[in-house]
Amino acid sequence: MEGVVGDSLLNGGGWRLLQQETCDVDNYTFLDLYKSLVFMVALWVAGKVVTLVGAPPLVGQILTGVLLGPHLAQFVPWVGAWKLVGALGLMLLVVEAGIDVDLEMLRLIGLRGAVVAIMGSMVTLAMGFLVARHILGLDVKGSFVVGASVSPTSMGISLSVLRAGRLLNSPTGQLIIAAAVLDDILALILLSELSALENPTTWNIIKPIFSAVMLLFGFGFLAIYVIPVILSRFIYPRVPERHEENVSLGMLFLLTLGLAPAARASGGSHLLGCFIAGLSFCTSHQVEHVWVSQVKRILSWLLRIFFGCTIAFEVPVRAFASVEVVKNAFIILLALSGKMATFIWARPLTKFNALVVASAMSALGEFAFIVVVFAKQEEFITEDIAASIILTILITILVSPFCLRLIIHYFTRKSRRAAAKARDDTGDDAKGNPPLYYFMQTRCSGSIGLQDRLLRTLIDSGLQIVDIRSFHPRINDLDVDIIYEAFLCDENLRVPASRYRAPLPEEEKKIDLCLRTLHEELSEAIRDPENGAVRVGRWYAGIHSEEDEVDAEAAFGLAGKRMKDRNQEFETNVNRMHHDDDTHGLHGFVHRSMSDIDFFCRPSESSAGTGKASSSPQHHREMVAS
Numbered sequence: 195m196e197g198v199v200g201d202s203l204l205n206g207g208g209w210r211l212l213q214q215e216t217c218d219v220d221n222y223t224f225l226d227l228y229k230s231l232v233f234m235v236a237l238w239v240a241g242k243v244v245t246l247v248g249a250p251p252l253v254g255q256i257l258t259g260v261l262l263g264p265h266l267a268q269f270v271p272w273v274g275a276w277k278l279v280g281a282l283g284l285m286l287l288v289v290e291a292g293i294d295v296d297l298e299m300l301r302l303i304g305l306r307g308a309v310v311a312i313m314g315s316m317v318t319l320a321m322g323f324l325v326a327r328h329i330l331g332l333d334v335k336g337s338f339v340v341g342a343s344v345s346p347t348s349m350g351i352s353l354s355v356l357r358a359g360r361l362l363n364s365p366t367g368q369l370i371i372a373a374a375v376l377d378d379i380l381a382l383i384l385l386s387e388l389s390a391l392e393n394p395t396t397w398n399i400i401k402p403i404f405s406a407v408m409l410l411f412g413f414g415f416l417a418i419y420v421i422p423v424i425l426s427r428f429i430y431p432r433v434p435e436r437h438e439e440n441v442s443l444g445m446l447f448l449l450t451l452g453l454a455p456a457a458r459a460s461g462g463s464h465l466l467g468c469f470i471a472g473l474s475f476c477t478s479h480q481v482e483h484v485w486v487s488q489v490k491r492i493l494s495w496l497l498r499i500f501f502g503c504t505i506a507f508e509v510p511v512r513a514f515a516s517v518e519v520v521k522n523a524f525i526i527l528l529a530l531s532g533k534m535a536t537f538i539w540a541r542p543l544t545k546f547n548a549l550v551v552a553s554a555m556s557a558l559g560e561f562a563f564i565v566v567v568f569a570k571q572e573e574f575i576t577e578d579i580a581a582s583i584i585l586t587i588l589i590t591i592l593v594s595p596f597c598l599r600l601i602i603h604y605f606t607r608k609s610r611r612a613a614a615k616a617r618d619d620t621g622d623d624a625k626g627n628p629p630l631y632y633f634m635q636t637r638c639s640g641s642i643g644l645q646d647r648l649l650r651t652l653i654d655s656g657l658q659i660v661d662i663r664s665f666h667p668r669i670n671d672l673d674v675d676i677i678y679e680a681f682l683c684d685e686n687l688r689v690p691a692s693r694y695r696a697p698l699p700e701e702e703k704k705i706d707l708c709l710r711t712l713h714e715e716l717s718e719a720i721r722d723p724e725n726g727a728v729r730v731g732r733w734y735a736g737i738h739s740e741e742d743e744v745d746a747e748a749a750f751g752l753a754g755k756r757m758k759d760r761n762q763e764f765e766t767n768v769n770r771m772h773h774d775d776d777t778h779g780l781h782g783f784v785h786r787s788m789s790d791i792d793f794f795c796r797p798s799e800s801s802a803g804t805g806k807a808s809s810s811p812q813h814h815r816e817m818v819a820s
Contacts, residue, residue: 226271233262233270237498248596250351252501253588259506266511273507280504283496287560288382288465289450290493291349292472293485295375297418298666302676303372304643310369310536311376314555315345318532319384325529330522335391336579339569342388343583344529346381348559348591349374355595356554359602363663365645366540366547370554373536379410381561382469386462388568398461405460409453413470422477430480439484446475446485501563508567513581522582527589530556541649542659546605553601557594558587612660616683616735627688630705631733632657636678636716638726640666647719648678655712657682681733684708705732 240254322341361367386402457467540547619628662680
């Protein structure tokens with residue numbers, strides 16, 4: 195047997211079949227060419243059509259491949275060649291997955307993201323193994339295949355739904371994506387472990403894990419500390435600007451060509467080598483840009499072929515008519531309770547966040563198909579069991595994103611009602627004593643677990659989190675700042691909301707104490723005393739005035755002054771961040787006023803020793819001018 199899953203797809207699934215079809219690879223007819231063109235168009239059309247009903251494009255592509263492929267219509271010529279091209283698309287997809295790893299986000303999420311990924315994969319693997327072993331009656335190899343098939347989460351499906359729901363920059367969205375990234379790494383290790391099942395000695399089982407860990411840590415270190423320095427200081431300065439993109443892409447391909455066979459030789463999957471090659475350039479904005487501009491469109495077509503041929507041609511569609519196959523598919527679905535249980539790590543642990551995490555993590559994807567196809571070709575499982583696993587994967591691909599969209603849509607309406615209430619409570623026509631609303635903004639260097647510390651601070655403050663988002667604009671390949679922005683509601687402190695009615699002395703004292711305490715706790719949470727900056731203040735969602743514009747300019751200038759030592763400029767006005775693509779959260783349709791405590795200043799600095807914070811435009815202008 196070839197060592198890894200990729201050999202099965204490339205040798206067993208592609209080239210070997212190509213040799214069986216004909217000895218003269220140039221001997222094709224116009225009819226073959228025309229059928230191939232029709233098939234390509236059909237893949238494209240099917241992918242577009244299924245999106246109209248909310249299904250991922252890969253569902254339409256797989257269905258098209260099944261209908262026109264060798265198991266039914268036998269319309270597609272040169273089956274082995276198509277599968278070979280699809281396997282090439284898989285390799286490039288894994289390279290892209292490595293490039294897209296957001297190290298800053300992984301650092302922000304910290305240990306919680308790793309726990310969600312490990313729990314979601316390993317617990318589901320164990321449950322799948324137990325279900326297959328004790329309910330379906332499979333042997334050890336078959337049971338491991340079932341567990342490994344239901345372990346990987348589809349990052350592509352989760353990413354598309356969360357982006358459409360405007361949740362990518364929320365703590366929950368970032369937790370899901372971080373866990374899915376780590377989930378992909380675990381899936382690659384599981385793929386390597388499958389090759390050890392034929393001769394399951396202790397060394398054969400340990401070898402893929404050992405090689406994967408060494409490669410990931412070694413090249414992960416290079417990606418963070420070495421390659422960005424080499425590119426920015428030694429490569430790009432010596433290359434004409436018009437050739438920088440080609441040099442970047444060439445270096446990526448050279449590393450891929452070297453690491454793919456190296457990973458295979460070390461007992462792992464060649465796909466792991468592809469992932470590590472992309473990971474090595476994950477901090478390079480230049481590589482990311484050239485990949486999108488030169489490779490992305492080609493990859494989209496290769497992936498259509500991957501799902502429509504490499505995967506679809508292996509689907510035993512006739513077995514779906516068996517009642518036993520359908521029954522086993524629903525039994526295997528029980529193992530996904532391990533994925534759904536990861537909701538306990540959502541922060542804050544609200545009903546919305548819990549449902550989003552459970553739905554997003556239960557969608558299986560690309561690596562799940564690869565596991566079952568490899569196991570079927572190597573006869574670790576029967577054709578009926580393979581059909582049951584594939585049916586399970588298809589069910590999750592259809593049901594999980596549908597449920598996730600419904601959940602996001604339902605809570606989006608609640609979020610809009612909360613925003614409307616905030617506008618009513620803080621507008622010029624506000625009546626009575628509604629709750630107070632605050633906002634907070636932080637900007638600092640990234641550190642491990644930063645998000646958890648900020649969330650814990652806000653939760654412990656007793657304030658209700660109306661909405662919270664984070665952004666990390668890239669200054670360059672070596673320097674990234676983290677911006678957090680949250681809107682809070684204080685149900686315990688109620689005063690007349692209009693900013694044109696000055697608070698009474700006792701009210702002002704309570705507000706000032708609350709804001710100062712929150713400012714100090716947030717400053718401690720970001721752990722960046724030299725470059726970090728914190729701003730807190732009253733949030734007037736329903737008021738807009740010229741004073742706000744003046745204060746915004748003053749605060750922006752002061753922020754630039756505080757960050758001067760880092761030679762950074764704010765590309766985003768953090769005082770008035772309008773996120774046009776964010777219609778789910780509050781950012782798209784509310785306005786924030788200036789604070790009662792000066793932007794990026796400690797409270798003791800904000801009023802020239804008076805002990806009282808000032809929010810007048812003149813005060814801000816004087817501070818900036820100084």
